[in-house]
Amino acid sequence: MVKCNVPVRGWQSGIGGCPNVGGICMACTMPGFPDKYMPFMDEDKYGAAAANFIKFTYGPLVRHFRARNVKTKYDKEPEWRKRGTTLTTGYQKRW
């Protein structure tokens, strides 16, 4: 819940930026800083709940369809790519 472009633009010439190097965000760009965000070092109150909600709803859905697509589509070579003397790619010679 913080509006800040530092993760995108870095801090100095594109280098740094709190979350980019492993720092915490303390919402210093927000008008509510610091009072509404203290204590900075504590986890967000609803953070775990929100993460768990996603973990058991959106997460399984994404996992299911991703696994299905991988299995049925992406984990297979295209059918024209097979051993043998006949060319099955659909390429037609012009000579």
Place this chain on the structure above:
Amino acid sequence: MATVDSTRSQRKVGVKDMSWDPITRIVGSLGIHTEIDFDARKVNKCYSTSMVFRGFDIFMKGIDPRDTHFITSRICGICGDNHCTCSVLNQNMAYGVKPPPLGDLAYNLAEAADYMFDHAIFNDCMANVDFCEQMVRETNPELLKVAENTTSPHSDLHGYKTIADIMRALNPFTGEFYLETLQVARYTREMYCLFGGRHTHPSTIMPGGVSADITHQTCTDYYVRLMRYIDYVKRSVPLHDDLYDFFLEQLPGYDDVGFRRTDLVCWGAFDDPDYVDYDYKNMGAWGEKRYVTPGVVIDGELISTDLVEINLMIRILLGSSYFDDWTDEETYVTHDPLGNPVDKRHPWNKTTLPKPQKRDWGDKYSWVASPRIYDKRTDTYIASDTGGGPFARQWVTAKAGLVDFGYAKATGESIKMTLPRTASKPEMELEWKIPAKSNAIERDRARAYHEAYSALIGLHNLERGARRGPCRPHQIMVGLQGSGRSGVLRLPRGGQGGAVASHGDQRRKGGQLPAISAHAVERQST
């Protein structure tokens, strides 16, 4: 008061009030108000003030102590990261946590980058404005003529033929060296950001270590920029030497500009992870292992290098500041963990009671209190200065002769430095000797040499860190222990001592952090 008596034939100024307020070169709006007798060429009265509020510890009351370093860093837009690091060292001592070695090294690397940044930009973009061609032409055209005809002794090292060329290179916004320093300021800040995330309000410097993901890439990125900086320093130091020597030679009496008795205080900086255990009881021992030796100097004599002793010598006097006395308030610490008595005027026992009021030159006229060093031998309060930072750091380090890490060695009279080979220059030896006087020029010169010194500390620590390989030097701290601990660290332009005092059931509610602002020290002492 001002008597300006001007007749056509003879312009007479007489005694006049002169004010400079704010002096924006000094962060924190320094103001100088004087009464000058132009006939006698004498300054009758002089007051230094600051109208920027001091007393950040008020904001610390009642907050989670783990947040203190994030808040203290907001005290300043230049040296905030030093306030942050100092607060983190305080917390390490208060919680009794010892970061893994790479954590200590990462503190050092970040701080070294900041020192490099700050000394470069302060010397060339702020202090040397006094010596640039534009300024000299306006204030002392005769001197410029001499400078045009004086070849610089080290022109082979820095490439500027005459002293006037150096002065031109330092012209603000147009000078070549000035502009280069601005670029240097950029990449040294990049170096800081690699470890700190942001400069000057870092987000990764934490009690128990640095939360940055330190990989070989981080170290390489740092190393590349560091070597570029060392290349720059090889030109910067001889350039400044030539310029300052010229001023001292050509203007007799210039060594009295900013001259004061050599009363210095230095808290030391850059802990050695092999020795530092963040235990107050051993503070004297690990303090002396710092890469910058702590010390108190009174009248040119090194009194002590023991951090415990130095800590107990600090007193905060009210001076002319807008604060009420705290003698009736609670005494937080009567004895330190070693059993030494702690004075009521020690920062550990300070309660900040601000009282804004009208400026009155006879009474109170500034937000800056008066930190002093108490000399029990003579029962006096010494206005020890930090020499703008590097001067005290190098003076004490050189005199104590405790530091020897290969690239630099303190000899008791000087610091010998060896700058390794870089892209455009071969290996180079530098030696900073303890000057006879503490004056403006020597403070500036010390800063130029400290660019080299902090770069070498960075290089040494980087080599130590890179040998260790990547790891996550992050510890989560639980609860607090102890009664009152302090950490002291040098800021680039001054000194800072901070203390987290937490006691009894107040533990989780947080303690207090009476921090002497770096500017408070500076303001009072320079």
